[in-house]
Amino acid sequence: MLITIITLLLAAVMFAWGRVRSDIVALIALMVLVCTGILDVHEALSGFSNPIVVMMAGLFVVGAAVFNSGLAKKIGASLSRLGGNNPVRLFVVVVLATGLIGGFVSNTGTVAYYAT
Numbered sequence: 001m002l003i004t005i006i007t008l009l010l011a012a013v014m015f016a017w018g019r020v021r022s023d024i025v026a027l028i029a030l031m032v033l034v035c036t037g038i039l040d041v042h043e044a045l046s047g048f049s050n051p052i053v054v055m056m057a058g059l060f061v062v063g064a065a066v067f068n069s070g071l072a073k074k075i076g077a078s079l080s081r082l083g084g085n086n087p088v089r090l091f092v093v094v095v096l097a098t099g100l101i102g103g104f105v106s107n108t109g110t111v112a113y114y115a116t
Contacts, residue, residue, distance in 0.1 A: 007032050 011029040014020055033039045047053055066072050079097055083090025 003036050004033065004038055 007029050011025055014025040015022055030039075030044055034041060034044045075097075079093050080090070083093045
């Protein structure tokens with residue numbers, strides 16, 4: 001149990017530090033738990049077959065495509081123009097846009113879209 005807690009704490013520190021990519025930190029933590037015998041290989045890899053994990057990976061690809069294509073910048077500029085310099089008005093515009101997109105896209109997709 002001590003190895004698990006130390007691994008968790010070190011991973012949290014590395015995630016917060018941000019110098020090492022988060023996927024690398026997660027894989028290193030997973031490898032530590034497998035190599036120390038806390039997890040067997042089947043347990044360690046079982047999460048990758050979960051449909052949610054596959055969907056999240058796809059959302060990162062879609063989010064990067066939206067960001068790199070310039071679409072996020074165009075939509076952000078449009079929302080900013082509609083909101084003007086009034087923070088309350090900008091908040092209302094963003095909430096309405098998110099609600100509109102959320103009505104047709106899954107909530108996770110909506111968050112991934114606006115996170116980019």
